[in-house]
Amino acid sequence: MTTRLEQLRRLAEASPDDPLTHYAVGLECLNLERWEEALAAFDRALAIDAGYVPAYYHKARAAIRAGRRDVARMALTTGMERARAAGDQKTEREMRELLETIA
Numbered sequence: 001m002t003t004r005l006e007q008l009r010r011l012a013e014a015s016p017d018d019p020l021t022h023y024a025v026g027l028e029c030l031n032l033e034r035w036e037e038a039l040a041a042f043d044r045a046l047a048i049d050a051g052y053v054p055a056y057y058h059k060a061r062a063a064i065r066a067g068r069r070d071v072a073r074m075a076l077t078t079g080m081e082r083a084r085a086a087g088d089q090k091t092e093r094e095m096r097e098l099l100e101t102i103a
Helices: 004-014 019-031 035-048 053-065 069-086 089-102
Strands: none
Touching (some): 004 019, 019 035, 053 089, 069 089
């Protein structure tokens, strides 16, 4: 039986330049508590599209769970800048609130 993660990874391989597929892999890895794999998937999504704001938030969540608060802080700081530039006040606020919990 093929797992959801395997299916998502196949999609990401089939569309390597689509940040959404890598983001979806990251979310599934988060659900499975595979923190380092989640970080790698979010990094790939952001390498493709640095303006993909939700990936910063979830990258920070994975980094926190992996015990990598420095990575989380950097993701949130950059993500807040990108959200602000995109006019996404809600996501910027959510990232700021998460940053405050690890500061």
